[in-house]
Amino acid sequence: MLGFFDSPENLIRYSVDTHEIIEWIYTLQTLSHANEPGIAGFKGGTFLGNVQKDEFLYYNQGHLAMTYSALCTLITLGDDLERVDKKGIVKGLQCLQKDDGSFSSLHLGSENDLRFVYCACAISHILNDWSGVDIDRAVQYIQACRTWDGAISLIPGQESHGGSTFCGVASLNLMGRLKQVLDDHDNWRNELVQWCVSRQIEGMQGRTNKLEDTCYSFWIGGTLKILNCDHLLDQKLLRAFVTDCQSDMGGFSKLRDPGRSYYPDLLHSFYSLSWLSFSHTTIHEDDVINNGVHLGSNANGSLTLHPLNCTLGMSSRRIDMYRKGILNSSQIT
Amino acid sequence: MIPSETFHDITPISQDDGPHPVCSIDYPKEFDEAQGYLRAIMRKDERSERALELTALCLRFNPANYTTWWFRRQCLASLSISPSNFESKFTFFGLKFIAKDLMLAAKLGGTNPKNYQVWYHRRNLLEQSFSDIKSASGTDEVGNALELVNEEIEYIATVIAEDAKNYHAWSHRQWILKAINMESKWNAEIEFINGLLEDDVRNNSAWNQRWFVTHRGSKSIPFAIDDARQELSFSICKAEQDPYNESPWKYFVAVIKEQFRLIGTTPEFASLIGVSEKALEETKANFEQESKKDGMECTNLIAAHIDILEIKGDKTSIASAIEFAKLLESRYDPVRKKYWKLRAQQLEVVTK
Numbered sequence: 001m002l003g004f005f006d007s008p009e010n011l012i013r014y015s016v017d018t019h020e021i022i023e024w025i026y027t028l029q030t031l032s033h034a035n036e037p038g039i040a041g042f043k044g045g046t047f048l049g050n051v052q053k054d055e056f057l058y059y060n061q062g063h064l065a066m067t068y069s070a071l072c073t074l075i076t077l078g079d080d081l082e083r084v085d086k087k088g089i090v091k092g093l094q095c096l097q098k099d100d101g102s103f104s105s106l107h108l109g110s111e112n113d114l115r116f117v118y119c120a121c122a123i124s125h126i127l128n129d130w131s132g133v134d135i136d137r138a139v140q141y142i143q144a145c146r147t148w149d150g151a152i153s154l155i156p157g158q159e160s161h162g163g164s165t166f167c168g169v170a171s172l173n174l175m176g177r178l179k180q181v182l183d184d185h186d187n188w189r190n191e192l193v194q195w196c197v198s199r200q201i202e203g204m205q206g207r208t209n210k211l212e213d214t215c216y217s218f219w220i221g222g223t224l225k226i227l228n229c230d231h232l233l234d235q236k237l238l239r240a241f242v243t244d245c246q247s248d249m250g251g252f253s254k255l256r257d258p259g260r261s262y263y264p265d266l267l268h269s270f271y272s273l274s275w276l277s278f279s280h281t282t283i284h285e286d287d288v289i290n291n292g293v294h295l296g297s298n299a300n301g302s303l304t305l306h307p308l309n310c311t312l313g314m315s316s317r318r319i320d321m322y323r324k325g326i327l328n329s330s331q332i333t
Numbered sequence: 334m335i336p337s338e339t340f341h342d343i344t345p346i347s348q349d350d351g352p353h354p355v356c357s358i359d360y361p362k363e364f365d366e367a368q369g370y371l372r373a374i375m376r377k378d379e380r381s382e383r384a385l386e387l388t389a390l391c392l393r394f395n396p397a398n399y400t401t402w403w404f405r406r407q408c409l410a411s412l413s414i415s416p417s418n419f420e421s422k423f424t425f426f427g428l429k430f431i432a433k434d435l436m437l438a439a440k441l442g443g444t445n446p447k448n449y450q451v452w453y454h455r456r457n458l459l460e461q462s463f464s465d466i467k468s469a470s471g472t473d474e475v476g477n478a479l480e481l482v483n484e485e486i487e488y489i490a491t492v493i494a495e496d497a498k499n500y501h502a503w504s505h506r507q508w509i510l511k512a513i514n515m516e517s518k519w520n521a522e523i524e525f526i527n528g529l530l531e532d533d534v535r536n537n538s539a540w541n542q543r544w545f546v547t548h549r550g551s552k553s554i555p556f557a558i559d560d561a562r563q564e565l566s567f568s569i570c571k572a573e574q575d576p577y578n579e580s581p582w583k584y585f586v587a588v589i590k591e592q593f594r595l596i597g598t599t600p601e602f603a604s605l606i607g608v609s610e611k612a613l614e615e616t617k618a619n620f621e622q623e624s625k626k627d628g629m630e631c632t633n634l635i636a637a638h639i640d641i642l643e644i645k646g647d648k649t650s651i652a653s654a655i656e657f658a659k660l661l662e663s664r665y666d667p668v669r670k671k672y673w674k675l676r677a678q679q680l681e682v683v684t685k
Contacts, residue, residue: 020353027351045358047398049372050349059375059400108403111453144552148544148587157507157550159500159541186594190679194636197672198579208537208579210498232672 001277001305001315005077018077025070030062032088038095038107040088042070062089064096064105068119071126072314075322086127093120093132101134101141102155113154114145118167121174122312126319135175142168143181149208150191160195162206162219169223170311178226193229196220200233203241213254214245218271222310225278235279242272274313277305335367335390339383345369346376364394375404380411389437396441402450406457409434423461428477431458439488446492452501456508459485463512482513490525497529498538507542511550522546534571540580544587555591558601564588565605569612572634576620582637585609593644610641632666643680655680 004010005018025042032040033056041062051060067089074081096103096116103116117138124130144156145168151160152168169192172178182189199205203212204220217238224230245252251264252272309316347369350357360368367390374384388405391398406424413427426434435458442451462478486509492502510518523546529539547564548554556564565588572581589609596602617628629635635657642654655677662673 017353021355024351024353024355046348046350046354047368048400049346050351057376059403063399106399108400109457110399111449111456147541148591149583154500155504155507156552157511157545158504159538161500194672194676197669198636200668202668207498208583209535210537232669232675234668234671237668 001273001308003304003306022074022077022079025074026083028066028070029083029085030060031085032091036107037088038092040085040092041067059108061107062092064093064103064116064119064123068122071123072312075126076315076318078318078321080322080325081127084127086129089123090127090129090132093123096120097132097134097137099137100144100156101137101139103138114142114152114164114167114171115154117141118171121171125174125312126322130175133175135177138171139175139177139181142172146188149195150188151195152192159207162199162204162216162223165192165196166219166223169226170313173226173311182227189227193224193227193232196224196227196229197232200238202237203245204238211255212241214242214252214268214275215254215271217242217275218310221275221279225310230279239276239279242276245272273305274308274310277308278310335363335370335387340370340374340387343370343373343377346372348372361394364391367391367394371401371404380408382412384408385412392437392441396445396448397450399450402454405434406454421461421464423464424457425461426458431462431481434458435484435488442492446496446499447501449501452505455485455505459509460512463509466513466515482509482518485509486518493529497533497536500538503538503542507545507550510546514549519546519549530571534574535578535580537580540584544584555595556588558592558596558605561588561592561605562608565609565612569609569616573616573619576616576628576631576634579633582633585613586637586640589641589644597644606641606645610638610645613638613641629660629665632661632669635661635665639676643683646683648684651680651684655684 010016011018028043028046030039030041030043035056036058039058039061041064043061044063044066048057048060051057071081071084074084092107093103095107096105097120098104098112101117102112102114103120104110104112105116105119120133121138124133141156142152145153145158145164147153147158147160149160152165153160154164154167158164169178172181182192198208199216199220201212203214204216205212206216206219221230221233221238224233241256242252244256245254245268247253247264249264251266251269253262253264254268255262307316308314309319312319345366348365367387371387371391374387385405385408388401388408391401392405395401406426409426409430410424413425413430415425419425435455438451438455438458442448442455445451459481462474462481465474465478466482486506489502489506489509492499493506496502510522522542526539526543526546529536533539547556547560565585568581568585568588572578572585589606592602592605613634617631617634620626620631620634621628639654639657642650642657658673658677658680662670662677666673
């Protein structure tokens, strides 16, 4: 979004080697095993130590959210995913889906909810292979998560929430079932839109009668974008809130008064920039605290953000490049 | 923290982040040491008391490590003596282990109330016992299980007392109520919810729980009309305390919508929605009289009224709905003016 990787000077100045990062990510890959179909994917970290290629450790398993993150990161760094065990990951998805249509994250066992339905859908979309997802059952689960106030909860029966609402809507979009579910379902689309716009105070709150938080500008702004209704928000007010949450040490925090009450963190920085990227591609100088870092600023001091593909939660340009790369390589063979 | 004699026979395995680690973590030395032993113990698959202690130590440093939690459960299961002929899809843990680990989870959960792994561990410990209640297999098991249920419900209440909207706490609570499905517990839960709404009538988690409990945790058990009337009375009563509050108005409309889907064409429904609309209008009038303010300011009240008018669907009602929507757009709900403009347009299409 910030165009950091476009500028070789940045990579040199900050000693970033994209190939090293790609290699490190691949060390976290767990390959499928004949005896255990469910374990392929990517781990989150190296806490299990070095596992040799021929060593089988049952608990050396991929985690769905890490697999999703790894694939997005690899694509963003320009990798072609050739070394990814795609078939293994897709087989693993099958093992992780529950009878009620939800997914858990780990073959060892974990909670199951809409977060992992989203991860499974995003992974299937990126790998262009839906054989690991029973779409009808996944759709049923999302419908079961519809709340009495028109939005989507994380598990059936629970409270409507911005994060789960995004996961549900984005998943339906990826599965190609958005129109069918929202428009066949007696006014659900309208209820959803109303719920989403009702979450705006200045910034967005994640649940009714809770506090604003910059990350919900993405979760809920993103949901509305998928529904082609994000223009219904008071964009100016939301932008003022989000940019106000910038810290002079860099980054965004979840609320105003950063550095004193709340510190900036990666999550809120990512989601604030994400929303800004697909709602506004140009930020003006007075909106952005610039610490002199070269981020491809325009001549007039404004900053152009490259848009996020909000359904996938990753760079639009990069996912397009990856897809074109697949086409190119298939043309060669 | 680890007495060196305990693992004298074990060679710790280092993490080895490779030649070009990304985002290296600066572990405290004790943690790194403990993890080193754990990696070795897990490679051996040694499910012993000392392994159990080691996992507790590692989890104190990082209670989010799901692999460590898994291995801890492997140890607990191995050290437990399951009853003969034990057959269940759930893992058996001995009672003393359940009690001990619930305490460990509570300790770790205290500073980490939103940690998914800790809550999942509690559920894993309890699910076998709770299934005993359903199957009523043997009085001893059921007795123990009921005690665990009561203690767990109490425990969750303490977490909710700290943070009345802790999503994990509410999810866990819903799971228990549904798993045991006891009328006495459902009823007690209403009292619990009422208490929370006394503390904070804006607690949307409590409102959600009310919907959950009154529906016995199922979408396929909608309200009978008498229950619907009761819920409408309840929500109006709460809305009156603060007509700006979104939660009771959304609840109010949800009850009406549910009845509309079930019996929308009946005279009973016509009566229900008529009475409801009157109650809403009375609330607005009372608010205006007491506060000397314009009731249109209570945008959530007006939004509920628009929903009701739309459901009524007759020409006059739709015309009123359009008028309200236009007022919200032009004056009373500026943040959402674009939404209300669209809503008015949608209603105008209905009229045609």
